[in-house]
Amino acid sequence: MSGRRMLGVGLAAALCLGAVWTAGDRYAAGVFCRLTLAAAAAVGLDLTLGLTGQISLCHGAFMGLGAYAAGIFAVRYGPAGLCMGLLCGMGLAALTAGGTGWFVLSLHGDYLAVATLGLGEVLRVVFENLPAGGGVRGLTGIPRTTGPLFCALLLVGVLLLAFRLKRSRWGRFAAAIGADERAALACGIPAHPVKVAAFALSAAVTALAGGLWAGMIGFIAPSDFAFTRSIDLLAAVVAGGPGHILGPALAAAGIEGLHILFQPLGRWQMLLYGVALVLLLRFRAGRRGHGVGRAHPQK
Amino acid sequence: MAAAQLACGLSLGMIYALIALGYTLVFGVLRMVNFAHCDVMMVGAYAGYFASRWFGWGLLPAMAAAVLCCALLGAAIHRWVIHPLERAGGISLLTGALAVSLILEYGMMALCGAQPRAFEGQFAGGVLHLGRLALPRDRMLVLLFSVAMFLLLEWTLGHTRAGRGMRACGSDRLAASLCGIQPARAGRTAFVLGSGMAAVAGVLYGGMFYLHPLMGAAPGLKAFCAAVIGGIGSIPGAVLGGLTLGLAETFATAFLPTALRDATAFLLLLILLLLRPRGMLGREERT
Numbered sequence: 001m002s003g004r005r006m007l008g009v010g011l012a013a014a015l016c017l018g019a020v021w022t023a024g025d026r027y028a029a030g031v032f033c034r035l036t037l038a039a040a041a042a043v044g045l046d047l048t049l050g051l052t053g054q055i056s057l058c059h060g061a062f063m064g065l066g067a068y069a070a071g072i073f074a075v076r077y078g079p080a081g082l083c084m085g086l087l088c089g090m091g092l093a094a095l096t097a098g099g100t101g102w103f104v105l106s107l108h109g110d111y112l113a114v115a116t117l118g119l120g121e122v123l124r125v126v127f128e129n130l131p132a133g134g135g136v137r138g139l140t141g142i143p144r145t146t147g148p149l150f151c152a153l154l155l156v157g158v159l160l161l162a163f164r165l166k167r168s169r170w171g172r173f174a175a176a177i178g179a180d181e182r183a184a185l186a187c188g189i190p191a192h193p194v195k196v197a198a199f200a201l202s203a204a205v206t207a208l209a210g211g212l213w214a215g216m217i218g219f220i221a222p223s224d225f226a227f228t229r230s231i232d233l234l235a236a237v238v239a240g241g242p243g244h245i246l247g248p249a250l251a252a253a254g255i256e257g258l259h260i261l262f263q264p265l266g267r268w269q270m271l272l273y274g275v276a277l278v279l280l281l282r283f284r285a286g287r288r289g290h291g292v293g294r295a296h297p298q299k
Numbered sequence: 300m301a302a303a304q305l306a307c308g309l310s311l312g313m314i315y316a317l318i319a320l321g322y323t324l325v326f327g328v329l330r331m332v333n334f335a336h337c338d339v340m341m342v343g344a345y346a347g348y349f350a351s352r353w354f355g356w357g358l359l360p361a362m363a364a365a366v367l368c369c370a371l372l373g374a375a376i377h378r379w380v381i382h383p384l385e386r387a388g389g390i391s392l393l394t395g396a397l398a399v400s401l402i403l404e405y406g407m408m409a410l411c412g413a414q415p416r417a418f419e420g421q422f423a424g425g426v427l428h429l430g431r432l433a434l435p436r437d438r439m440l441v442l443l444f445s446v447a448m449f450l451l452l453e454w455t456l457g458h459t460r461a462g463r464g465m466r467a468c469g470s471d472r473l474a475a476s477l478c479g480i481q482p483a484r485a486g487r488t489a490f491v492l493g494s495g496m497a498a499v500a501g502v503l504y505g506g507m508f509y510l511h512p513l514m515g516a517a518p519g520l521k522a523f524c525a526a527v528i529g530g531i532g533s534i535p536g537a538v539l540g541g542l543t544l545g546l547a548e549t550f551a552t553a554f555l556p557t558a559l560r561d562a563t564a565f566l567l568l569l570i571l572l573l574l575r576p577r578g579m580l581g582r583e584e585r586t
Contacts, residue, residue: 104572119569121520125559271409
């Protein structure tokens with residue numbers, strides 16, 4: 001236990017040090033923020049995909065929800081509006097996820113994947129047609145208020161929350177549902193409410209990361225939060241190990257880092273990314289079959 | 300006005316149906332959503348384009364070349380990505396298919412550039428005269444090929460050994476393998492067959508619109524919705540779903556604000572999944 005705590009403190013200290021170290025240089029600070037925010041968003045997705053085993057293909061859109069709420073408020077009311085927007089975005093994402101989740105989460109496996117895919121596309125169309133959102137060209141001129149320290153603190157907070165949740169009674173409920181929903185139901189665990197709550201919470205965390213993203217980059221467009229963003233997050237959780245929290249965070253930072261690293265390669269970037277993803281998946285599959293979230297358990 | 304909308308919606312729906320058949324076939328056997336299907340379709344469109352451009356081939360030979368190309372591609376995808384990941388479970392398979400989709404899209408972009416291209420000559424345009432009716436030729440071709448593909452698939456699944464193997468694996472993998480059917484082989488057949496059908500759809504779709512490395516994404520997602528609306532895994536369901544979606548989308552464009560057009564498919568999907576989670580013609584899964 002104490003080793004675990006020391007690891008946690010060390011990680012938090014390293015993150016804060018990294019934040020202070022990069023704060024001087026604008027480019028380095030931007031890279032640091034992108035890595036930490038991607039990690040925070042992936043931890044958000046891990047709360048639903050990893051713990052309860054419910055797949056989601058719309059977390060990129062939840063990130064966008066947070067980003068647009070924060071961006072619109074910040075453009076209108078300045079830096080103070082950003083905080084309001086962050087809260088607003090989290091609330092909106094939780095409401096959207098909870099509201100649709102209540103109906104959709106009774107679906108299983110691939111059907112759930114499709115329903116969340118649909119939700120993500122609907123949200124993208126909403127972003128494109130928001131009167132205050134600047135349409136397809138995106139929203140510009142958001143005051144750039146979030147710095148690296150802010151992002152580092154957010155990541156530490158999100159990780160802490162996720163670890164506490166995972167070890168709580170509620171987290172064990174969620175893990176039981178992820179392992180075998182029918183068995184969990186038979187033990188008296190209220191599967192449906194727990195799944196909906198996990199989905200809503202995970203959407204809120206991802207939206208928070210999205211809001212800070214808007215405050216850091218200063219420019220957002222609907223294409224930033226399209227299907228590809230959801231794939232990035234999904235790939236991070238699958239590659240990092242669903243339910244491990246720290247693994248998906250590291251994988252997400254790695255994937256974002258790859259995107260930044262491969263940027264000069266232009267159109268080869270995504271090709272290399274795809275190849276790397278296949279190799280990684282095959283490597284993991286070869287080592288052990290991780291049965292989390294099996295779409296169709298074999299009879 | 301209404302009749303024109305109806306014709307337009309039907310032909311749009313038939314394209315969705317043609318693509319949806321591939322999704323439903325692979326899902327029926329492997330129980331996975333093949334997110335790379337729409338990009339295999341894109342590769343098929345490019346193969347047809349280059350066959351007609353370089354060798355001056357007509358529609359049918361070019362389409363045959365595209366089908367061959369995509370069938371090989373499908374076999375390769377199954378061999379190197381899907382089959383090794385089958386053990387790892389649903390989410391890994393799904394992510395693997397998404398990765399293949401990225402590789403195909405951006406590989407094509409790196410090879411052929413991102414500029415849109417268009418088929419020339421007999422692939423696109425033209426009017427077909429039937430008595431007093433003047434019909435757009437490419438739309439009629441789509442109708443013809445969709446029906447042909449549908450019949451071909453029904454026949455394959457119902458009357459050939461490979462087709463029966465695929466159906467057996469779809470309904471119970473373990474029992475099928477106990478009867479001497481190799482699930483891996485059935486999966487490969489489904490992939491090859493589905494990819495070949497994607498090539499047909501790609502050449503037709505490319506003829507109606509234009510070619511681009513990302514051209515598969517929009518119709519692919521919608522066709523997938525069509526497959527689910529009709530009941531994924533069911534062949535007639537895919538056709539019914541495609542037609543429903545095409546008609547709904549055309550009428551939504553005619554009577555609702557245009558911004559809603561792209562959302563129509565997904566709203567329809569969400570509503571239908573809530574009312575009838577197995578789709579219109581889907582069967583309740585045994586548990």
